Amino acid sequence: xxxxxxxxxxxxxxxxxxxxxxxxxxxxxxxxxxxxxxxxxxxxxxxxxxxxxxxxxxxxxxxxxxxxxxxxxxxxxxxxxxxxxxxxxxxxxxxxxxxxxxxxxxxxxxxxxxxxxxxxxxxxxxxxxxxxxxxxxxxxxxxxxxxxxxxxxxxxxxxxxxxxxxxxxxxxxxxxxxxxxxxxxxxxxxxxxxxxxxxxxxxxxxxxxxxxxxxxxxxxxxxxxxxxxxxxxxxxxxxxxxxxxxxxxxxxxxxxxxxxxxxxxxxxxxxxxxxxxxxxxxxx
Numbered sequence: 001x002x003x004x005x006x007x008x009x010x011x012x013x014x015x016x017x018x019x020x021x022x023x024x025x026x027x028x029x030x031x032x033x034x035x036x037x038x039x040x041x042x043x044x045x046x047x048x049x050x051x052x053x054x055x056x057x058x059x060x061x062x063x064x065x066x067x068x069x070x071x072x073x074x075x076x077x078x079x080x081x082x083x084x085x086x087x088x089x090x091x092x093x094x095x096x097x098x099x100x101x102x103x104x105x106x107x108x109x110x111x112x113x114x115x116x117x118x119x120x121x122x123x124x125x126x127x128x129x130x131x132x133x134x135x136x137x138x139x140x141x142x143x144x145x146x147x148x149x150x151x152x153x154x155x156x157x158x159x160x161x162x163x164x165x166x167x168x169x170x171x172x173x174x175x176x177x178x179x180x181x182x183x184x185x186x187x188x189x190x191x192x193x194x195x196x197x198x199x200x201x202x203x204x205x206x207x208x209x210x211x212x213x214x215x216x217x218x219x220x221x222x223x224x225x226x227x228x229x230x231x232x233x234x235x236x237x238x239x240x241x242x243x244x245x246x247x248x249x250x251x252x253x254x255x256x257x258x259x260x261x262x263x264x265x266x267x268x269x270x271x272x273x274x275x276x277x278x279x280x281x282x283x284x
Contacts, residue, residue, distance in 0.1 A: 002284065003041035006105035010034050010098040010277040012083040012270075013090040013140035014168055014239045014246035016207045017198055018214055020184045021191035023152040025136030026198040026206060029144035029273035030168050030246075032089065034081035036098035040106055043074025050078050056092075056127040057099055064103035064119050077102075084268075087172055088240025092129045093137035096120035097277065101142075105279045117142060118154055137240070144274040148198050158199070162272040166234065169247040169257060171224055173265040176243035179218040186217055204235035204248060211237030211245075218242060224264050228257050 012032035019025025049057055057077055062070065077099065083091040100120040104111050121138055124130045130137075136149040139156050148158040184191070190213055197206035208229070215222040215238055224245050225236040232253040239246040249257055254269065261267050 003039060004106050005037065005039045005282045006102045007035060007037040007280045008098045008101035008105060008277060009279075010036075010094045010101065010141050011144060011273045011275065012094050013137055014170070015088065015137075015210060015237060016146065016203050017136075017191060017194040017210045018181075018184055018238075018240070019134075019136050019149070019151045020181050020241075021188040022195065024148070024150055024157075024192075024195045026146065026148045026195065026203070027090070027136045027140035028146050028162050028168075028203070029140045029275075030089075030170075031271040031273050032081075032083045032268070034079070034083055034091070034094040034098050036095065036102045037078045038099075038102045038106060039076040039078075040073045041076075042072060045071045046074045048074070048076045056096060056123050056129065059123040059126050060096065060099050060119055061103055063122070064100060064116075065106065069107075084172055084244070086178070087244040088178075088238065088242050089170065089244055090134070090137040090141050090240065092124060093120070093134050094141045096124050096129075097138050097142050101277055101279055105281055111279070113142070114156075121154055142277045144276060146198075146203055148195065160201070161274045164272055164274065165251075166272060167249050167251060167254060168270045168272060169228075169249055169254065169261065170239070170268040170270060171245040171247070171261045171265055172268065173221075173224070173243050173245070176220070176265070178242055179220065181218065181241040183217045184214065187213060207235040207237045207246075207248070211235075214238040214242065221264075224261055227260050231256055231260060233257055
């Protein structure tokens with residue numbers, strides 16, 4: 001009995017500009033990662049997995065693999081990730097795109113990156129794990145580097161590599177709950193200014209403006225961002241809809257700013273990632 005296995009690896013990302021206010025967003029790839037491994041063998045068309053989000057996975061599998069193959073095989077899906085869930089670090093986007101890539105990898109021929117991404121984003125909308133479709137997050141996870149996107153039309157407007165000599169220091173705050181992200185729609189013109197800065201490659205300016213806007217509109221504590229910048233951080237912002245905070249630093253400032261942030265919660269030190277998602281395939 002022939003079996004096929006694929007293993008897809010996709011990285012995490014942090015926000016540069018939140019897309020909820022205008023539909024346009026920007027994000028940056030980081031070194032946290034998610035893997036999705038699918039084992040396909042002859043069977044009755046059943047899907048087995050080790051993750052709670054069954055609707056998301058079933059949608060991706062059913063919309064990426066031809067029906068004639070689905071009916072004749074069973075699929076065993078295993079997800080592993082070092083991206084914290086529910087903190088705005090793009091865990092859902094990384095998982096959905098990793099599963100989508102693994103599914104398309106089971107088939108013959110070249111993989112269409114944008115078909116992979118569209119399937120992942122459509123599944124995320126169906127599963128209601130995103131408001132805008134999170135095309136900015138998904139493309140940053142998949143391609144790495146800086147991205148600017150139109151989330152409502154699933155369009156990648158721009159991508160460029162991020163600086164590898166800098167670090168992203170992530171704060172996972174203590175006792176912080178996620179707030180209502182729809183409040184971000186109150187000031188769309190200011191988020192539009194942030195996107196314009198990103199379009200001129202002023203990504204750190206855009207990110208810090210985003211942090212000020214998201215903090216004030218959603219009611220997050222701005223002091224970790226302020227103290228980080230006062231002590232040499234290049235930029236800092238709420239990532240996604242929070243509650244995590246991403247701080248961009250030079251390596252020489254790591255110890256100082258890490259000590260500041262540790263007063264508020266757990267910290268993660270991440271590299272900036274410019275590497276595209278990868279896939280391995282085994283037959284037999």
